[in-house]
Amino acid sequence: MVTSLKPQLGANPERVRSHNKQLVLRAIRHVGTAGRAEIARASGLSTQAVSNIISDLLNEGLLVEQGVRSAGRGLPVQQYAIKPDGGYAFGVEVRPTAVFTALVDLVGTPLVTHRTPLADPQKATILETVCAQLDETLAKTHVPKNALMGAGIVMPGPFGDTGLTGTESELPGWNTGDPAEIFANRLDLPVFVENDANAAAMAERMNGVARGLDDFAYLYFGQGLGLGLVQNGQAVQGAFGNAGEIGHITVVVQGRPVELESATSRLSVQAHLAGHGVTVMNVDDLTSLYSSANRHLFVWLDQAAQALSSALSIIENLFDPQTVILGGAMPDDLLDHIIARTALPERSVSNRPDRKYPRLMRGTSGRMTATLGAAALVLHQAFTPTIAAAR
């Protein structure tokens, strides 16, 4: 039973340099600003090698000098930082009714974000819309296309024909061909495709509460509920890109089995409130319901927290993450409320006395979470050494 060997790249001078460059960028990004010697120690390279690489990066416009810092004895340190306009990333979130786009700079600051309603969810329409948005965004911001390092695309999973197909708010026509390749050809850019939860998780790791974390889980409240997993600094995609479909597992709430997604998701809260005659159209409606202490909403929140507690037990015991982050298209207030009410399972490997992070944290939320996450995929790539890259 011989399967194809994943193309694991051998190292040659060119690839070594590229690898080390990214290592240096990564080290600088991690601490904000750094000097040559410091980077050398962190990377296991000689200071001379680091010096040469930094000189390269300065020429390429990826770094800026940040003045000197005299730290104790010795020659003061010439510091360097990532140059924000050294590169840009385009983030795209495709939903059945609209396409969201964002342009972010090298340090992750969004320059523009945009929502384009979709006339129809056909493949051609989507490609056309994304393409047009890219051009428009570049024109508006005067960012040259060659400064774009790539595009991240968030699409609703699952990918391919699976047992969950048909149950999702799906996009027709994407089950044939590799979406990444299709977009890459159309946009003429390196493209990275992920599901919303993984993208949001990577964004959190690049610029959110998960900065510096290498092992964590992210529960993403979207239409349904998704689980983003980061292991060893890499998003876990699974064999076919469908890892993290946590919404359809069965958990126990008040002794009764329920589908997780039916208890904790945007659809779930809408359905629950509709059952009590309350109509919510969007996230803002939820916020006002919450501030007016709507009884039905509070009932739902409590029940969601109970379901979440079961899910937490599974996530923690299966992944042993540093922390679990809650985020997505849900108002902060509600997330905070749920977090406060979620019982942290006693019988969990995460129930340890020497924790550095809370077991449950709130991440970035809001409508653009996944879109910015899409852009973060590109940034993540730019700061990840390439030799023997775990994809």
Place this chain on the structure above:
Amino acid sequence: MVTSLKPQLGANPERVRSHNKQLVLRAIRHVGTAGRAEIARASGLSTQAVSNIISDLLNEGLLVEQGVRSAGRGLPVQQYAIKPDGGYAFGVEVRPTAVFTALVDLVGTPLVTHRTPLADPQKATILETVCAQLDETLAKTHVPKNALMGAGIVMPGPFGDTGLTGTESELPGWNTGDPAEIFANRLDLPVFVENDANAAAMAERMNGVARGLDDFAYLYFGQGLGLGLVQNGQAVQGAFGNAGEIGHITVVVQGRPVELESATSRLSVQAHLAGHGVTVMNVDDLTSLYSSANRHLFVWLDQAAQALSSALSIIENLFDPQTVILGGAMPDDLLDHIIARTALPERSVSNRPDRKYPRLMRGTSGRMTATLGAAALVLHQAFTPTIAAAR
């Protein structure tokens, strides 16, 4: 919130060579025997580079020539294969009542296996026993110590003080200090520590039904139930090494929530049978009960299969593995029976028409599964390129 940056190695000539060597070994191992040009294509190196590396590996005794193969036109291919006695790995499984050890060669063939009862489960006693077994094994097989590439150690988790502590058949005194370091110092060898499930999974990947798979899950029947996860060819350890503690999650059987481990584990079957007046002492007893079609055993098997079906739904939807493997200290017959009776969840990302592997497979079983898995950890290391190593 700045955390310590994982020491990601920069590439220098020495590390590049080591990386490429392992890449070549890996490519050869993957296909059994291979020629230079073939390896060059697979690794992205030039044939000249591969030639030089192979010449090195021949000198080091890690490869043997395997004669020529004339494949179509052109000069016949000089083939190479891994030299079985090119290196050895020592595997250790520590249990509260005994220590199991095994010596395997570079291709994974076990030379000797041994069980040493433990007078007491104290740390010092264990270290002493392992050390003595290593010496004895080397003496018996006339393998020089410098041919040993390392030792793999399997210890019952969870590691550290967690919410599951105290519920396991535990070893006292290992919560302080890093077990890997302690063993490494004592044995004077590179040491890799894992839990039983992950080790068994790696063994399956090196020489079992998971050969060539990079993303799969392994359910290990031990005292309890453990989940080994392989993602992108690497074992998932979690932030604190405790990933895969699936035994304590709650699943639903016949509409009622139960702890998974209470339904599917060696302890569970023993308890169930004891409740009906049947005493089983070991794996052989189970085999004979099965061949005599014991009614109580069959009831347990059905119930275990139902619990497993719930677990499968969780594993598949969270990891999207290529397959899920069942193995461990359970007779083949019983595993096969359970697999046959386990309902494959419909609503799963793994329920896809284009599958190459069954959703549920039986892996290696038997008493030495984890011990050989421990040795496989060392082999895995030897065939894994080191630059930017994912640990």
Place this chain on the structure above:
DNA sequence: GCGTTAACTCAACTTTCTTGAGTGTTCAAG
């Protein structure tokens, strides 16, 4: 038979890293 195909080797070249000596700045001890 003879040209084509393909694997492999040899020798020259390139890239990148490391090493060790040297420069400049800061701090602290005498």
Place this chain on the structure above:
DNA sequence: CTTGAACACTCAAGAAAGTTGAGTTAACGC
């Protein structure tokens, strides 16, 4: 105030690994 240690960084030489392109050998097919 002087002197020396500590530290960051640069320069130039050297080493290690990979690549390139020409040349050799062997099998196949027309």
